[in-house]
Structures are given as C-alpha cells and as structure tokens.
Amino acid sequence: LRNSGAERSHVAPYAGLCTLLKADLRQPGEPLDIALVGVPFDLGVTNRPGARFGPQQVRELSAMAAGPKHHATGIIPAAISRFADCGDVPIASTYDLERATEEIETYFQALADQGLVPLSVGGDHSISYPILKAVGRDAPVGLVHIDAHADTGGPFNGSRFHHGGPFRNAALSGVLDPERTVQIGIRGRAEPHWDFSYDSGMRVIHIEEFQALGCDAVLHEVRSIVGDGPTYVSFDVDSIDPAFTPGTGTPEVGGFTPREVQTLLRGLRGLNLVGGDVVEVSPPFDRSGNTALVAATMLWEILCLLAEAHSLRQRG
Amino acid sequence: LRNSGAERSHVAPYAGLCTLLKADLRQPGEPLDIALVGVPFDLGVTNRPGARFGPQQVRELSAMAAGPKHHATGIIPAAISRFADCGDVPIASTYDLERATEEIETYFQALADQGLVPLSVGGDHSISYPILKAVGRDAPVGLVHIDAHADTGGPFNGSRFHHGGPFRNAALSGVLDPERTVQIGIRGRAEPHWDFSYDSGMRVIHIEEFQALGCDAVLHEVRSIVGDGPTYVSFDVDSIDPAFTPGTGTPEVGGFTPREVQTLLRGLRGLNLVGGDVVEVSPPFDRSGNTALVAATMLWEILCLLAEAHSLRQRG
Amino acid sequence: LRNSGAERSHVAPYAGLCTLLKADLRQPGEPLDIALVGVPFDLGVTNRPGARFGPQQVRELSAMAAGPKHHATGIIPAAISRFADCGDVPIASTYDLERATEEIETYFQALADQGLVPLSVGGDHSISYPILKAVGRDAPVGLVHIDAHADTGGPFNGSRFHHGGPFRNAALSGVLDPERTVQIGIRGRAEPHWDFSYDSGMRVIHIEEFQALGCDAVLHEVRSIVGDGPTYVSFDVDSIDPAFTPGTGTPEVGGFTPREVQTLLRGLRGLNLVGGDVVEVSPPFDRSGNTALVAATMLWEILCLLAEAHSLRQRG
Amino acid sequence: LRNSGAERSHVAPYAGLCTLLKADLRQPGEPLDIALVGVPFDLGVTNRPGARFGPQQVRELSAMAAGPKHHATGIIPAAISRFADCGDVPIASTYDLERATEEIETYFQALADQGLVPLSVGGDHSISYPILKAVGRDAPVGLVHIDAHADTGGPFNGSRFHHGGPFRNAALSGVLDPERTVQIGIRGRAEPHWDFSYDSGMRVIHIEEFQALGCDAVLHEVRSIVGDGPTYVSFDVDSIDPAFTPGTGTPEVGGFTPREVQTLLRGLRGLNLVGGDVVEVSPPFDRSGNTALVAATMLWEILCLLAEAHSLRQRG
Amino acid sequence: LRNSGAERSHVAPYAGLCTLLKADLRQPGEPLDIALVGVPFDLGVTNRPGARFGPQQVRELSAMAAGPKHHATGIIPAAISRFADCGDVPIASTYDLERATEEIETYFQALADQGLVPLSVGGDHSISYPILKAVGRDAPVGLVHIDAHADTGGPFNGSRFHHGGPFRNAALSGVLDPERTVQIGIRGRAEPHWDFSYDSGMRVIHIEEFQALGCDAVLHEVRSIVGDGPTYVSFDVDSIDPAFTPGTGTPEVGGFTPREVQTLLRGLRGLNLVGGDVVEVSPPFDRSGNTALVAATMLWEILCLLAEAHSLRQRG
Amino acid sequence: LRNSGAERSHVAPYAGLCTLLKADLRQPGEPLDIALVGVPFDLGVTNRPGARFGPQQVRELSAMAAGPKHHATGIIPAAISRFADCGDVPIASTYDLERATEEIETYFQALADQGLVPLSVGGDHSISYPILKAVGRDAPVGLVHIDAHADTGGPFNGSRFHHGGPFRNAALSGVLDPERTVQIGIRGRAEPHWDFSYDSGMRVIHIEEFQALGCDAVLHEVRSIVGDGPTYVSFDVDSIDPAFTPGTGTPEVGGFTPREVQTLLRGLRGLNLVGGDVVEVSPPFDRSGNTALVAATMLWEILCLLAEAHSLRQRG
Ligand SMILES: [Mn+2]
Ligand SMILES: [Mn+2]
Ligand SMILES: [Mn+2]
Ligand SMILES: [Mn+2]
Ligand SMILES: [Mn+2]
Numbered sequence A, B, C, D, E, F: 001l002r003n004s005g006a007e008r009s010h011v012a013p014y015a016g017l018c019t020l021l022k023a024d025l026r027q028p029g030e031p032l033d034i035a036l037v038g039v040p041f042d043l044g045v046t047n048r049p050g051a052r053f054g055p056q057q058v059r060e061l062s063a064m065a066a067g068p069k070h071h072a073t074g075i076i077p078a079a080i081s082r083f084a085d086c087g088d089v090p091i092a093s094t095y096d097l098e099r100a101t102e103e104i105e106t107y108f109q110a111l112a113d114q115g116l117v118p119l120s121v122g123g124d125h126s127i128s129y130p131i132l133k134a135v136g137r138d139a140p141v142g143l144v145h146i147d148a149h150a151d152t153g154g155p156f157n158g159s160r161f162h163h164g165g166p167f168r169n170a171a172l173s174g175v176l177d178p179e180r181t182v183q184i185g186i187r188g189r190a191e192p193h194w195d196f197s198y199d200s201g202m203r204v205i206h207i208e209e210f211q212a213l214g215c216d217a218v219l220h221e222v223r224s225i226v227g228d229g230p231t232y233v234s235f236d237v238d239s240i241d242p243a244f245t246p247g248t249g250t251p252e253v254g255g256f257t258p259r260e261v262q263t264l265l266r267g268l269r270g271l272n273l274v275g276g277d278v279v280e281v282s283p284p285f286d287r288s289g290n291t292a293l294v295a296a297t298m299l300w301e302i303l304c305l306l307a308e309a310h311s312l313r314q315r316g
C-alpha cells in the first residue's frame, strides 16, 4: 500500500508537506476505504472562534503523532485499510451558517456515495450534524461522544446549527439513535442546556461519574449501550482539561487527562465503528501546537479503530 | 465634569474596572457629547476571526493610553466635552451577518437620535457601514480612512456585508461622499478588489505614495479633499506594520509606524469631525496586548480630535 | 434577583464589561449577602510579582467559569443569596506593605460592619491576614487552606506582612484558631519555614499524604477538625500543579489537579463557611488566561459553598 | 496557466494545503520556469537552531502574502511565467553538515539541468553555497545580498560549511563574482569575521551607510556594480530589525524595516536575476508567524522580480 | 559546607548569577563529591532542536526548585556531600556529532578520574552514551531510565550517535548491563525501533503497564532488577506528558504526571546510585520556563538521591 | 586583558554562565575600571512590576549583543579598559522602598570609593537616584536621559522614591545639575508630572521635537548643554517604541527605533562620561527576550562610550 509509511521512514518530521497523519494526498480515481478530511469552519461557535484553522494546525503537528504502528494495540492501519488525506471540505458560504452546513453535508454525502468511512478534523462541533446526516442516512447510528458539553441544545441567537446543538439536530433528523448514544466527560456551566439528552434517552456520564465508576466500568456500559450496530465516534478536545488542550473555544476546567481518553478510545476496539471526528481545535488560543498534538494523537487512535473495524467488516 | 480624571489620579492603573480610555460608565439619563462604544463583532472577516474580543482587550489596555491631557496638543477632552463608556452594542443575531449589521445600525441610529458623536471600538471593519448609515443619514459625510485595505470590495462568498466592503456599501447607500474620501496606507494582495474606490472618485494614497510625498503633503491634500464638511475618521490597526499591531485579522507587511499615524491624526485638527472608529483588533493573535495598546493610544488621539471638533461646533 | 443571570443569558461571553463571575456591579445602598472583591496587590511576594493584575484577569476569564447553576451540586447561588462585584479595594499606599495591609483591613472591617460575607480575589496571599482580621474579629475562625505553602513563616527581609506569613500573623492576632486549621497540598523547598504550623496545632497535609490517604479520608478529617464553627476557605492557585496554573509567583511542581481541588471544595458543603479567597494569580506569567480560568472556576465553586452556607444560616 | 490563482480566488486563506505562495504543487513532467523549493536544514547555525522548520512555517503564512498581482509594480507572475512548489529538498544525512551540503547541491544541479530558476526558502544561510554551486556553474554570478552579516567567514569549529561562510565558499569555488557582489545591511559583533568581503572586492554597505546614503543612492550603486550579468538575490530575514523578524537564529538589533527592504527589492527590477533565496526563518523563536509572514512577503517580491526577469530573457 | 545554602537564605530568587540548583560554582582545586554539569548540545536530535539551551534555562529556573532540604525525605544534600556547578562541557566540534560525542566523553572521563559522581543537564539524550562510557568504564552499570522512548535504536540517517540510540551504544560498548536496565514510561510511534531493548534483556515498562501495575509494584520490580550494583539514573523530560513539559524535542502525548515521576524517583532511595542526568529540555519550545522548572525539580530529587547514596558508600 | 574576549571566541553563545556582556565575573582584589552591576529591584514602579528580573534576562541575552569590537566606531572596550560583571547589588529590604534605596546607594558609594565607573542594569528607574548620589557626590553631574518619561515627578502614593522621580530627587540632592541635563524622547499621558524639569532648567526634547529637528541637531544641542563636565547616561528601554521593547512596565506607543537610539548614543562620543545605566527591562512582559536583547545592545553601546571616555581621562 502506498500509504504504509514504509517508504517514508527516511523523511524528517519537519520536512515535506503537512498532511493529516502524514497520509498521502488522495489522488483522483484512487480506491480508498477511509477518508481523512479537514473541515475549516467555525461559524457555529458561541464564544471564541478560530477552529477554522484547526485542520491546518493538526496537519502541522501530525508528523509527531502518526504511526505506522500503534504501540499498544499493534494495529498498523495502512496494512489493513486504504486511507488518504482528501484535503478540506470546500465551503463557499463563509458568511452563512445554514448554507455552509448544507455545503458540508453535500461533501459528506458524496463520500458516503463512494462508501467511504469519514474521519474528519474540525472545525467547531457544528460540523458533526451534516456529517451524521451522511453517515446515518440509511439507518440511525449509535454514538460515543467524548466532550465537556452534551451539545444537544436548542436554537440559540437565531439558529439551531451552532456547535452546542449538533446531536439534538442529528437525533431529530433521525440519523442518530439517542438510545445508542453515550456522552462522556460532561461538566460545567452549560448543564441547563442538555435536557434533550436526558429526554431522548441518551446516557450522559459526567466527569464526576466517570471518576467514581472508573474507566473499565464506563467502557462496559458503553459497549452494552451501543451494541454492535454502526457507531460513530466524536471527540471534542475540550473534553480534556485545558492545561492539555488550551487551544479550544469553550474550555472547561476539570477535564480528562489524555491518558484517560486514550484508555477510553482503545476500549472501543471491536465496536462497529463507521466514522469519527476530532473537533474544536482553535489554534489562535494555543500557538504552541500542544493542543493540536493531542488532537493528532487522538486522530491516530481513532484511525486505528476505524481501520480495524473496516477490516473486520471486510472480512465479515 | 465627572470624567475629568482628576479624582481618579490616585487609582492605580491595574485597579478597578476596565473601561474605554478609563472613562466613566454611562449612567442612565446622563447628558453626553461623545459616546465611546464597543462593537464585539467579527462575522465579517475574510480570514482570521477574533475581533469580537477587541473591545474587551482595548478596555484592558486603556489604563496605559488615556490622558487626561494630550502631551503634544494640550487638549484635555474632559474639559471641553462630556464622554462616557456606553458599553457594547448588544448583538443578538450572532450567526447572521446581515441581521447583526442591522442590529448595529439600530444602536447607532439611537445614538444619532440623541445627537451623540460616536467613537467606536471594533470589531472587524464591517461595522463602519452600519455606523455610517447613522452618522451620514442627514447628509453624506467625508472620510479619512487609514488602512492597508480600501475596503470597497463587492459581494464575496455570498454577502456584501463583509469587512472588505463597508465603504462601497456606504457610498452606494448615499451616506458617504466618495469625492470627500481619502484612503491612506493601502497596499498588498487585495488591490484588485478596490476598483470602486477609483471609479467613485475616492483618493487612494498607497503606502508607497505616502512615503514619497511625506506626511505634510498628504495632510495638505487630505484637508483640501474633505474640506469643512462633516467628516468621519476610520482607523484600521492593520494600516500599521504587523510588528506593532500583530493582533489583527489580515495583516500586511510594510505598513505605517505608530508615530506616522499619530502625525496623520494630529494633522486632522480643525476638521469638522463627527465620529470615528478603531477597528480590527483581534486579541487571540496578540495576547501581549501590544496591539490593543496601539489601538487605545489611537483611540485617545481620536477622542482628543472629536472633543475639540465638538467644542468648536458648540462655540461655533 | 437581579444577578440571577436569567436576563443575561443572551449576552455573548465576549461582550460587555468584565466583572467577577459576571455578577452585577454593586449599586449604592443595595442590600447584599456576599461581596465579591478584588484586591490588586502584590507587595508581599518573595519572588515573582504580578498578582496585582490578578483581579483584572479573573474578571476577564469569568465569563467562561460562572454559572447560574452548579452542574454537580445543583446550587444556584443567585437563587439563595444576593451577591455583587464590589470592585477593587482602594489601596493608596502602593509603596508600603504595612500601611497597605492596614488599608486592606479597613476595607474588610467595613464589609464586616455591614454583615457581608467576603469572597476575595487576590493579589498575593498576604491579603488573607487583613481579611481574617475582619472576618475573625468577634471569634477566631477555622480555616481550610489549600496551598503548596503553609504560609506560617516569621518575619523575613524586614517585614512580617509578606505572603509567606499571613496565617501565623492571623493566629498570633487571635483571629484564626490554629487547632481548627487544616493546610492541604503542602510541598517544596520552603518546608523549613513552617514550624509555626506544627507548633500551634495546625494540621498539615502534604501532597504526598493527600495522595496516600485519598480525598475522602482527607475530607473526613477536615470536617472533624473544623467542626461546625465559622470557617474560612483560602485557595492559593499554586496548590495546583503549574502545568494547570503557571501564572503564579512561587510555583511548586507536583501539585493538585483541578479535579482534585474541585472534589475537595465540594466536600466542604455543610460547613459553616463565612468567607473565602482565591489568591496568587499572576497574569504576567500566563498571558493565555488559563490560570485565571482555573481561578475563576474555583471562585465559582466557593461562591456556591458560601451561598449555601449563608442560606443555611439564614434559615437557621 | 494553472497557477494563475484565478480559479483559487474562492478558497479561504485558512483552507487547503499550505504551499509556498499558495502555488500549485509541481506535477511530474509539468513544464516549469521557476521552482519554489524548501530547504529544511539548520546544521550550519552558530547559535540558535530551528530554521529546519522554516519552509513549513513560510508555507503556513503564505496565504496572507501571495498575490496574484503585485499592487505596486503591477507584475502578475502567473501571467508571465510558470512556477510551482516543488516541495522540500530531500536530505538524508541529517547528522553531517558536509554531506548534507552535497545533497542540497545535487538537488539544485538537477534543477539547473532542467533550466529552472530556483527560488528557495531556508533553512539557514549555509544553503546558499550549494545553491550557488548550481546557479553559477557555467559562469560566476553577481549577488545582491541583504543581511546583517556578510557571511564570508572562514572555517569555524571544524567546518567551513556553516551559515557564516557561504559567500566566501562560493567566491573561492568560482561560482560567485565578488566584484559583482553587494552586501547591504551589515552590522553587529561579527564584523571581524568579514575580511574576505573587503579583500575579495565585495561592496559592503553597513546599515549606517545605507541610512546615510539613502535607498536611491544605494540602488544606483547596486545597479552599477552588478550590471547586466546574471545575478542572484539572497535575503536573510535577520537583515531586518528583530522587532519585525524575531524568529531567526542570530538577530541583530538596529536593522531594516520591511518597507526599506521592499523598496530595495523593487529597485532591482530590470536586473538579470537568475535565482534567489529567503533564509534564516527559525519558527521556534516566533510562534506568532510574524517573521514567516515577512519572509513570505519578501518571497513574493522576489518571485515577481524573477518572473519579470525570466520573461524579459524569454522575449530576448 | 560552603554550598549548604545557609548563608544564601537572604538572597532573593531573582538575584545573583544563575547556577544549577543555586549551587556554588566549582572553584579550582576544591574537593568535591558530586559534579553538576551542563551539556549544551543537540546535534543528536531527530526532530526539533533547541536542547543546546537546556542547561542555561535549567540554571535560570533553579532558584525555584532547589532546597536546602527535601520536604518529603528530609535529605539535606549539602549536609552529607560536597557538590558544585562545574559549568558546561566545552564542545569545540559544533558541526560534528561524532567528534562532539568524543569531547563529551573526554570531559566525563576526567571527572571519573577525580572520582566524582556526575549529575548532568542536557542537551539531548545522545549525551548519555559518552557519560556512561565514563561512569561504566570499570564495570557495566545498571540503569533506571524514565522516558517515552527506549532510545535503543540503531544507526539512522548515517549515524549511530543520535539521541534515539545511547543505551544501545552503551550496552554494545559494555558499559551498560542490559539485564540490570529498566525503562519506564515508554510509548508512541517509535516503538518499532526498540527491538534491541527486548533482545538484550532490558525490562521495558510501557506507560500502560505502569498504570496497570501501579507505582509500588513497578518500584519493587525495579529494585529487584538493578539490585545493589552501581546504577545510573537517566530522566528524559519527554517521559512526562507534554502539558507539563512542552519544551522538548519529541513530545509524546499521554505521559507521566510530575507527581508520578517524583514518586518513582523517591522510590530509588537505597540503591547504589553512581550518576544521573536530566535531558531533552528544549527552551525554544517553552519560553515560559515551566518545562525547565520540572527539570530542575527532578534534578533536585536526583541530587538528593545521589548525595544519600554517596554518603552511604562513604560510611560504607 | 582577561576580558578581551579573544580566548572566549570558541565558546558557543549558548554555553557557559550568563554574565553581563559576557564579561568575566569580578575576582576579589582584581583591579578594575568599569563595574557592570545588576540591580534586581522594582519596588519603585507605578504600574507593571517585573524589572527585578531585568539583570537576569539581560545576562541571558548578552551573548548575542557583546563585541569584542564595535562594528561602527571600532572601539574595543577590553583593549582600553578593565571591566567585569560584579554581580547584583545585594538588597535585603525587599519590602521597603526607602531602605532598599539606601542599600543601593551604599553599594554604589563603595564602588565610588574604589574609583570605579558604574554601568548598571535595572531594575526600575528609581535606582538612578541612589546611583547618582554616589556618582555625583563630589560635584553634580550632567545627564543625557533617553526616556519616554522625564521622571521628575514629586511624591506619589506616599513616597518620593518611585521610578517617576529619580531625577527630581537627584537635582534636589545636589548631585545632578539640571542645567546640564537633557531629556530626549518624552511623550505620553504623564506629561503633567514633569513641571520640575521645566522649572529647574532641564532641556526636555519630546519625541515630536526630536523628529522635527533630526538627530544631528539634537546631538549638537546635547553636546552644547552638557559640555565637557562629568556626565551620566541613563537609558530607559521604554523610550523605544513598545514593538521593539514590549518587556517594560510603562510602555508608551510612538517611541524611538533602536537605530535612532544607537545614533544618539554614538553621538555622545567625546563627552566626559562617568557612568550609565540601562533600566526598566521587565522580563515577564516579554518572554521572547527581544527587549533584553535591545537592552544588552544598548548596554554594549554605552560600555564602548564609557571605556573610551575612561581611556581618554587616563591619557588626559
Ligand atoms: Mn462539543
Ligand atoms: Mn465541548
Ligand atoms: Mn479595514
Ligand atoms: Mn485592513
Ligand atoms: Mn499561599
């Protein structure tokens, strides 16, 4: 496989073009399983913008996060799947949240038409709604959602397409199954906005409950909830404590450590994962790149999960 | 006068609430001449957002920039006018550029109803259009516009309300007189977008021409163009070289020094100035506050100009 | 209640004046229960100054930390108490540690005269002594003190009013009961200065002992020590590891995580709390604002505690 | 032409892959006139390393510096030449200055074989020697060298290939004509190392002499020295004052402003320019990107020069 | 003892020259037990350089990390040993990795001739090889190695002296006993390079295994592996999560907390420790100094260990 | 001479201890002409503290600013004078501005007893008063003062020893001759505090007048005012525009460029200079070190002046 990384081992990390996880750029007509996609968009934020630069910075830091081989699970994504950096979703309506959301959906519908598993880098969390519209178009998917916020809020300041509401939108559109949805790491001042989560049957695990139960018990529950149906993984970097990921728009003190998130993600092996995203990297709030390095690392973890799930389905 | 600053001289610069130029907050019913207003808005940007935090950071740095007395001109604004920090324009439509533009206009129309001279802190440059709608509603105003960009571009990505077009919009709306408009400091890659400036009769002085002519000659021409009609001053911090003002959305290398801008501004004494703004401070791109300190310093220069102009009109 | 936050829900976090926890500014004559107060002061430091800018930066970051409702405890401070931002303590003697300490005491004695519960934002830790002079004037108070340093050192470089000694001063002045004092998180090179803590009967729990005992056991001991007498809470941001709170004057590697401090603070529910402070935020050492965000978050936690304690006393 | 930028005007500056001056990536077999090349290399530094990340950061900032049209000269490079981003020089010997220098030369010899005009982004200044070996292989070239340092020093700490000696190496190799060489902006503590410049007949214009003569006189002299023979342009960002370009390895206070360098560069129109480079951008010393923005801006200026010179040669 | 720190207690932390752990500078002819040494060197890095500035920044931050007395163990190094800052290893071959490695070895061989215990501050990890050549010259030493990387890789890009291979080099040179070597905290994308560790009998404890076993069990195993033979301690700051130590060349997300490393180090009391190092502090990637503060803190922990071990050997 | 730098030429800039201008540390009993001294003190500031870290950071950046030879004047200080880094003034009264001022004076009186020329690095500008007490003890000195502020203010907030008043204090103490005093670069909001300058006969040249007159005319006037009597040079980094020197306590937009200050300083050759200082470097407000690099560069300029003046007096 071209993107096995084998022939790339002699390229210095600081040299060459920056691509997501140092993957090859997608070539026209090339067969593919997993599409790495940037979504440079932040019209959906409620507070600090900047996530439009997220894909660029995650590409920049990717050289320090990508395998070829996962040291703990042994997964070699390039050995079991074909993936490539497909560039960024083209968004022409840069002044209109609703039309831009439609443009994003159009892009991911085209990926779905090609049968590709999407792995996206945001961009603010509003992008998960149009992505799920494509991923769940045939049947509603389950969701493992790691975030400080449940993002099931209603219309706000005149729009329902903001980054505090994608999973409400997705459930109401019938592309997300709330009863197969788990939200982990929730905390902070936005709590009063999450009624929809409770009312629709989502399982909300606050950071305090996560700490009390322990990671193993949480993972056990996650698996029993999402079952073996198609499931999406959405990772918001603000789920992690802002000491680790300060470059984000709505930080909440008291979050996960990266090790906890890695343990959570690795615990999803074996699930029928059909897509994922890493969102809310806002480079202007962390010029050091540390936040993007965490994001790229989790992107790598999710790529390994998706590659393995894809491979299992193929062998199915 | 309450805002003379005399009784405030014992307050440490790091103490107390942050207000624009350390002015008093406006009290209900209080008579006023000049309204200091924040416009926390950046939906109009074409590239890097963040100017929504501009008013906050200019307030934070104001303690190091405000007089009571201008050291070079001797003007004491509080001795010849009544001014106050009126807080921020309330903007409810945070996801809709056009409706937000209307909200901004509504606010400034109300100020105009009260006969107030507006002095605003952006926010991106798109805010100058709704402000001019109010300032020039009775008769089109002249304009001294200091910027790297002429901001007379047409519709772009689906909207004409972006920050690259406020002065085209204003001229087309009849609130700005293009023949009494001077744009100084223009440079950079957006040049092909400024046809409207040339076509409508605006005087465009590129940074190279400024350097060749010298400040005195430029000021002489400015005065002959704007004459003694009502004139607005718009200062975009990106007119200055980004070493001085890195915290902005569309920096252009090769700009003014702050000393040149101070000389330009002081050269406007005696004009019939009826309003002004300082725009494009984007704090996420300069956490040090240096950009906001430059902005606050120029805000102070413009306050002195507006206070004197107001005072002259009163005595008129 | 005016500060319920209900009517404020449509104000963007980046808009409007910055106040402590986005509370209303105190209006003259307004009845109040809890006084939020800034103490912009750092003449007491032994090493890195800058905490004089602490109140300003905590105000700036408050928009991202304040409720209306605490997500874990359900407390809504504005529903059970009246609080406001009272501004900063005026300090005229900016070159004299002792006289400034007296000015701070005078201010808090006046608050005590009004029967207010003080919740202060420093400033260096030296401010806790004059505050305790007011809080404990009728009877010595107990203390829950979260810090890397015990701050019970003797005179140093010619003064006893520095930030390494407030609790020795308070105990010797009879306003603090050392036998009802617990100090948690202590570590580092200043250990030889804390003899007074041991000699006077304070309970010192080093970070190592905290880790060995676990948070539950520590909280059990805390409750048995401070009992149901009036108790003060003092939180020094340097108790937390400097990765989370780098913006402080005397950082000590190997500290708490914010989650541990949140667990500790929430464990104080039910105590008879009569005041608190958050100290040692030094903005020049963390321009990102992350430290101040942690501080504002803990300020919010303590406000919830004080509001509930006040409410319980009212219902008596 | 594909790289005319016309079809790219709707791509947001923050979207898509980062290439040098937003040029297309070179496609195999594509005919080309000017090769934009990154040289991620810094083994030649005498003090602060980091320039190996220079090409990456210049690519990142390129979106804010590239035309299509030069606002002052009117040059549209894509209309008169074919250029592309050819990626980075592959360097396998990352621990051996001399062998790496040979690898760099090999790469540029291949470009010369194809008749391409090289425009490189460093990397430290040591890269100019192997580049000149290729550019001047048929006949020694003249040089316009803008720098704080003359870079004509002898062997140092065991090597002659460091960044303080490329032009001595080039002159001694017969690929650079010292009598057609002008060095402008020289200053600082390394002066005793530049004897070779004086001895070999180079014209050294210190920053003080530049200031005394004025830019016009300097340009007049430059043109008379380099004449109409093939000439190379080398721009070291440390020629500019470190307030503008702090991200560099050996900053020297008291340098050019960017406006002065732009005036100098534009004054080179009409010369027979056959290549150029922009060197010494060291991103770790300027995370803000301001230095790289200056570098990208000057890269754009030089591209315009090279495109015009190439076009003139074509038209003969 | 001169370096007891007693007479230094009145010196402010911000005053005076910066030395390692605020130790005295070594005076000629002075008897000494432990040599604190800087190794300003980073030619061995595979990615981000800058560790050549490590010793300088660790000296700068030392004032906030050095005792006189360890708060948890009670060790007072100056009471039981003689130590001093010996300055930096002079390295003349700044462009040649292999010759520089020889220069470093020569320096440490001279220390060994004097019977000194070396405690070094890097510099990249390549320095551990020449140091071990001196420390283990009479008999191979055991090793406690705390790192994200096993650093037992083979030749790479033309050299075997890079920072990814010192312990392979040391084992092959017979100065390190692989069977008495424990490597703790290993993780990340370089895993495929560590075959030598497994093949030679080193014990590799990945971060995941550390977490699963717990610190006590790990320490028990460490002690049984290294036994009572002479043992070296090597601490790479990248073993810690980059939120705590961002200033390093090859960060790996998901690492230790500083508290965990402190627990590990304190658990080494009683071992026959004969030297140590703290490496990979790269100041350009953390201007805040937080990384260097962690490094200085761990340097202090290791000094306490070495002083006690030395003292025990003296008392024999 | 030991400090000729000749034998130091092979030491890398990043290696070895940091001393002022890389001078040798003063050895006991060593004969000396010029004493380089740090004054780590900032109790005198009116706004942002941090200058207590000034000497440390100027030492850190000195390696990039010190000669041996001045490139423009040709002066080699070590060839014509003996100078050394004497360390920092010991200040025990870290909480008492007045007593600390006395301690500083005591130190410089001792230097004066030894006949040494002091060249100091602050610290805030309050240190110039106790230094002048020593320098002018036999006869009042003249002064060339480069600053944004005249620093002749009266008592403020209970003290007259703050950094806004040293030259009023010195004149009133009879150690400074106001009629032989020139203050250059003055500007900003503190103007109303400088009456003493005008009343006492000092020549105040605002930045605007400097710009209007030109550097040559100003230098001509300076020389005629200070004549050939003993003269002191005081350089406050805030005289320069904050883009170049952001790391200072009271920045004023619109200041000098470093090139202008270099021209001014070099224009003082031939004056009978008997001491100097560089003050107001506040590292917490510029972690990049750029401000300290400017300060070290100007320190080097003044060292050259003092060495030449000393040498001329010797040859007298
Ligand atoms: Mn989210
Ligand atoms: Mn979130
Ligand atoms: Mn504009
Ligand atoms: Mn602009
Ligand atoms: Mn404390």
Ligand SMILES: [Mn+2]
Residues within 6 Å of the ligand: C147, C148, C149, C236, C238, C239, C250, C280
């Ligand atoms: Mn503390």
Ligand SMILES: [Mn+2]
Residues within 6 Å of the ligand: D125, D147, D148, D149, D151, D163, D236, D280
């Ligand atoms: Mn150079």
Ligand SMILES: [Mn+2]
Residues within 6 Å of the ligand: D147, D148, D149, D236, D238, D239, D250, D280
């Ligand atoms: Mn150079």
Ligand SMILES: [Mn+2]
Residues within 6 Å of the ligand: E125, E147, E148, E149, E151, E163, E236, E280
């Ligand atoms: Mn290592």
Ligand SMILES: [Mn+2]
Residues within 6 Å of the ligand: E147, E148, E149, E236, E238, E239, E250, E280
């Ligand atoms: Mn490592």
Ligand SMILES: [Mn+2]
Residues within 6 Å of the ligand: F125, F147, F148, F149, F151, F163, F236, F280
């Ligand atoms: Mn001053």
Ligand SMILES: [Mn+2]
Residues within 6 Å of the ligand: F147, F148, F149, F236, F238, F239, F250, F280
């Ligand atoms: Mn000053």
